[in-house]
Amino acid sequence: xxxxxxxxxxxxxxxxxxxxxxxxxxxxxxxxxxxxxxxxxxxxxxxxxxxxxxxxxxxxxxxxxxxxxxxxxxxxxxxxxxxxxxxxxxxxxxxxxxxxxxxxxxxxxxxxxxxxxxxxxxxxxxxxxxxxxxxxxxxxxxxxxxxxxxxxxxxxxxxxxxxxxxxxxxxxxxxxxxxxxxxxxxxxxxxxxxxxxxxxxxxxxxxxxxxxxxxxxxxxxxxxxxxxxxxxxxxxxxxxxxxxxxxxxxxxxxxxxxxxxxxxxxxxxxxxxxxxxxxxxxxxxxxxxxxxxxxxxxxxxxxxxxxxxxxxxxxxxxxxxxxxxxxxxx
Amino acid sequence: xxxxxxxxxxxxxxxxxxxxxxxxxxxxxxxxxxxxxxxxxxxxxxxxxxxxxxxxxxxxxxxxxxxxxxxxxxxxxxxxxxxxxxxxxxxxxxxxxxxxxxxxxxxxxxxxxxxxxxxxxxxxxxxxxxxxxxxxxxxxxxxxxxxxxxxxxxxxxxxxxxxxxxxxxxxxxxxxxxxxxxxxxxxxxxxxxxxxxxxxxxxxxxxxxxxxxxxxxxxxxxxxxxxxxxxxxxxxxxxxxxxxxxxxxxxxxxxxxxxxxxxxxxxxxxxxxxxxxxxxxxxxxxxxxxxxxxxxxxxxxxxxxxxxxxxxxxxxxxxxxxxxxxxxxxxxxxxxxxxxxxxxxxxxxxxxxxxxxxxxxxxxxxxxxxxxxxxxxxxxxxxxxxxxxxxxxxxxxxxxxxxxxxxxxxxxxxxxxxxxxxxxxxxxxxxxxxxxxxxxxxxxxxxxxxxxxxxxxxxxxxxxxxxxxxxxxxxxxxxxxxxxxxxxxxxxxxxxxxx
Numbered sequence: 001x002x003x004x005x006x007x008x009x010x011x012x013x014x015x016x017x018x019x020x021x022x023x024x025x026x027x028x029x030x031x032x033x034x035x036x037x038x039x040x041x042x043x044x045x046x047x048x049x050x051x052x053x054x055x056x057x058x059x060x061x062x063x064x065x066x067x068x069x070x071x072x073x074x075x076x077x078x079x080x081x082x083x084x085x086x087x088x089x090x091x092x093x094x095x096x097x098x099x100x101x102x103x104x105x106x107x108x109x110x111x112x113x114x115x116x117x118x119x120x121x122x123x124x125x126x127x128x129x130x131x132x133x134x135x136x137x138x139x140x141x142x143x144x145x146x147x148x149x150x151x152x153x154x155x156x157x158x159x160x161x162x163x164x165x166x167x168x169x170x171x172x173x174x175x176x177x178x179x180x181x182x183x184x185x186x187x188x189x190x191x192x193x194x195x196x197x198x199x200x201x202x203x204x205x206x207x208x209x210x211x212x213x214x215x216x217x218x219x220x221x222x223x224x225x226x227x228x229x230x231x232x233x234x235x236x237x238x239x240x241x242x243x244x245x246x247x248x249x250x251x252x253x254x255x256x257x258x259x260x261x262x263x264x265x266x267x268x269x270x271x272x273x274x275x276x277x278x279x280x281x282x283x284x285x286x287x288x289x290x291x292x293x294x295x296x297x298x299x300x301x302x303x304x305x306x307x308x309x310x311x312x313x314x315x316x317x318x319x320x321x322x323x324x325x326x327x328x329x330x
Numbered sequence: 331x332x333x334x335x336x337x338x339x340x341x342x343x344x345x346x347x348x349x350x351x352x353x354x355x356x357x358x359x360x361x362x363x364x365x366x367x368x369x370x371x372x373x374x375x376x377x378x379x380x381x382x383x384x385x386x387x388x389x390x391x392x393x394x395x396x397x398x399x400x401x402x403x404x405x406x407x408x409x410x411x412x413x414x415x416x417x418x419x420x421x422x423x424x425x426x427x428x429x430x431x432x433x434x435x436x437x438x439x440x441x442x443x444x445x446x447x448x449x450x451x452x453x454x455x456x457x458x459x460x461x462x463x464x465x466x467x468x469x470x471x472x473x474x475x476x477x478x479x480x481x482x483x484x485x486x487x488x489x490x491x492x493x494x495x496x497x498x499x500x501x502x503x504x505x506x507x508x509x510x511x512x513x514x515x516x517x518x519x520x521x522x523x524x525x526x527x528x529x530x531x532x533x534x535x536x537x538x539x540x541x542x543x544x545x546x547x548x549x550x551x552x553x554x555x556x557x558x559x560x561x562x563x564x565x566x567x568x569x570x571x572x573x574x575x576x577x578x579x580x581x582x583x584x585x586x587x588x589x590x591x592x593x594x595x596x597x598x599x600x601x602x603x604x605x606x607x608x609x610x611x612x613x614x615x616x617x618x619x620x621x622x623x624x625x626x627x628x629x630x631x632x633x634x635x636x637x638x639x640x641x642x643x644x645x646x647x648x649x650x651x652x653x654x655x656x657x658x659x660x661x662x663x664x665x666x667x668x669x670x671x672x673x674x675x676x677x678x679x680x681x682x683x684x685x686x687x688x689x690x691x692x693x694x695x696x697x698x699x700x701x702x703x704x705x706x707x708x709x710x711x712x713x714x715x716x717x718x719x720x721x722x723x724x725x726x727x728x729x730x731x732x733x734x735x736x737x738x739x740x741x742x743x744x745x746x747x748x749x750x751x752x753x754x755x756x757x758x759x760x761x762x763x764x765x766x767x768x769x770x771x772x773x774x775x776x777x778x779x780x781x782x783x784x785x786x787x788x789x790x791x792x793x794x795x796x797x798x799x800x801x802x803x804x805x806x807x808x809x810x811x812x813x814x815x816x817x818x819x820x821x822x823x824x825x826x827x828x829x
Contacts, residue, residue: 197696198696202696206673210669216632216664218652218653
């Protein structure tokens with residue numbers, strides 16, 4: 001009797017998130033006529049692409065038992081840099097992509113330095129970095145958004161515009177599918193391979209699992225922590241570039257809402273397939289699950305301002321599965 | 331008198347205890363022994379209310395009692411002190427508050443805490459059992475052994491009639507152990523019934539009146555200490571006769587492998603000169619706090635070297651991180667297995683292949699079949715008892731976990747094995763397996779540093795012994811020409827033995 005009960009829970013633990021996703025898909029496609037059409041499906045994928053990228057950044061910091069709270073701020077900063085380079089300074093698309101990415105890597109490096117060398121707790125170091133970057137972003141854009149033909153403080157309007165090729169990253173389509181979706185899928189696949197099939201990925205998980213034992217097995221833990229935060233910074237900046245290209249401007253504080261959604265996606269991801277660990281596939285599915293629910297509910301006239309209720313419930317359920325299992329194992 | 335009758339306990343898939351009878355009499359110290367996994371802790375956890383027995387009954391002074399949770403247990407006068415003392419103490423509160431914790435948190439307590447009373451009552455408890463701790467000291471400033479004593483103080487304050495001690499002496503030094511026994515004996519004389527779990531049989535024979543042996547979740551028997559012997563008990567624990575515990579080690583010693591000169595560094599290590607030759611097993615002993623753990627860590631690049639040089643096969647090497655040490659050919663089996671040696675939530679295979687992972691990769695991609703092959707080889711070689719290599723290490727016994735830690739280094743090309751208390755918390759059966767592995771390392775012409783404060787082990791399984799005291803080596807001895815007495819003499823700071 002007891003073992004049978006356990007099996008049902010075990011099944012839910014492993015497949016619960018996937019099951020809920022499928023059920024949601026079924027329900028919406030049966031009740032809503034145009035839910036499953038090509039446009040809406042690509043729309044869902046596109047809408048979650050930035051959350052998924054940010055979620056993947058957080059996922060990597062979670063593997064080493066760290067936590068990068070600066071991801072949203074890095075994305076926002078990257079978006080502002082891209083816009084400023086193009087609209088104000090007239091640089092081309094390549095510069096507007098590469099500079100923000102380099103900045104993201106550098107910020108990841110600074111985070112790692114604060115955490116490893118100075119010894120500040122990960123959450124606190126990246127929280128400070130979040131404030132700092134948000135402030136720098138707003139200052140850097142003189143307090144207002146950066147957009148085509150914006151008025152310039154000295155008089156007149158901005159000389160340059162957002163580069164067309166750059167905008168393609170966020171707004172373009174290839175074979176009918178939005179470019180951000182490709183970026184999301186490629187990055188998720190790469191991160192998945194990195195974490196699960198390379199020794200580097202395994203080292204990251206080992207460091208997160210038992211820092212001391214990993215060190216005494218000869219793993220260069222500081223180097224791998226640096227790698228984790230640099231990757232997190234890089235992916236966040238990439239998300240920021242996609243964001244700027246999609247919005248066609250550098251908005252004030254555009255990145256910060258993505259922090260919480262990314263965190264939710266990453267933690268929902270813990271429960272996918274019962275891994276109980278941060279994982280790329282789970283994060284992607286977590287982001288998608290949220291996207292599907294929100295999209296479907298909005299189409300059913302669920303008020304958009306109540307979306308956070310859905311996010312909260314999904315996150316609680318997923319965390320419930322993960323932590324209940326952790327508490328009652330063996 | 332407390333009796334447990336026909337106690338059985340099953341977990342899903344495991345029968346932990348089968349029909350065990352056990353009795354504790356007031357004014358008696360009763361040892362509970364058995365190999366790892368024999369069911370000692372499970373039996374005690376049933377008494378303390380952490381587990382519920384599947385079958386059987388508990389009778390105290392003729393009345394049947396139900397123990398469903400820790401509160402029931404406490405109400406019946408049972409107090410348990412686990413080995414992990416920190417789990418039961420609040421570190422940033424004072425000794426007095428920790429001793430009196432039950433009273434402070436009790437619902438009948440008045441709204442305001444009367445501090446003068448708390449300190450006064452705590453002082454009374456402290457005096458009653460002869461502790462040397464100030465009631466106003468913070469727990470976080472105490473040593474591990476002092477923390478244990480605070481817990482004993484709490485038990486006295488709670489008027490415990492039955493005290494369960496789960497391996498209290500395992501982490502203690504000799505002097506600390508003696509102090510603990512003084513207090514335990516005092517508690518016994520005051521009429522407490524004490525259960526004492528320990529792997530150290532010599533202690534048991536010095537302190538206890540009775541001894542109960544469990545094996546594979548079943549009761550073997552309860553013996554009177556006066557009418558028993560260590561050999562007999564070991565036989566009962568193993569279910570077979572114990573052959574000579576230590577394998578014969580070969581005298582085939584080769585060129586100089588490791589040479590350390592004038593080494594000083596973190597952890598109070600200073601002026602260390604030592605050498606280890608190929609095929610040589612070198613014991614490092616001393617009391618807890620003598621510095622052997624710190625020396626092993628320092629040689630493994632964990633901790634900063636201030637002065638001195640380390641040469642491997644004549645070549646000077648730099649040891650700034652454990653990574654450097656592994657690259658140079660060192661392997662460390664650390665003292666704190668669960669904290670430093672293994673990843674409990676990972677599989678045996680993942681643990682075994684961690685230091686050598688690069689070898690099973692091509693272009694940094696891990697090859698599952700290579701990992702499996704290497705793991706199975708290692709499992710076979712060190713004799714880990716497991717159905718498959720994907721088993722989580724947390725499901726293994728202490729002895730098998732330790733074999734995983736040793737096994738992971740056997741896969742590497744390590745030349746120097748630093749073994750820090752490799753048999754700590756390991757059952758008797760696995761101990762002889764580990765001795766055999768160490769002896770094989772010698773035969774394979776590796777250099778072995780065998781650090782242990784168990785003199786009998788170091789004497790049984792080494793060519794030479796260095797004795798450490800206060801962070802430095804005070805004596806080098808040839809194993810064949812020395813004795814436990816001599817080791818103890820130098821370990822405690824003696825300078826000229828036999829004079």
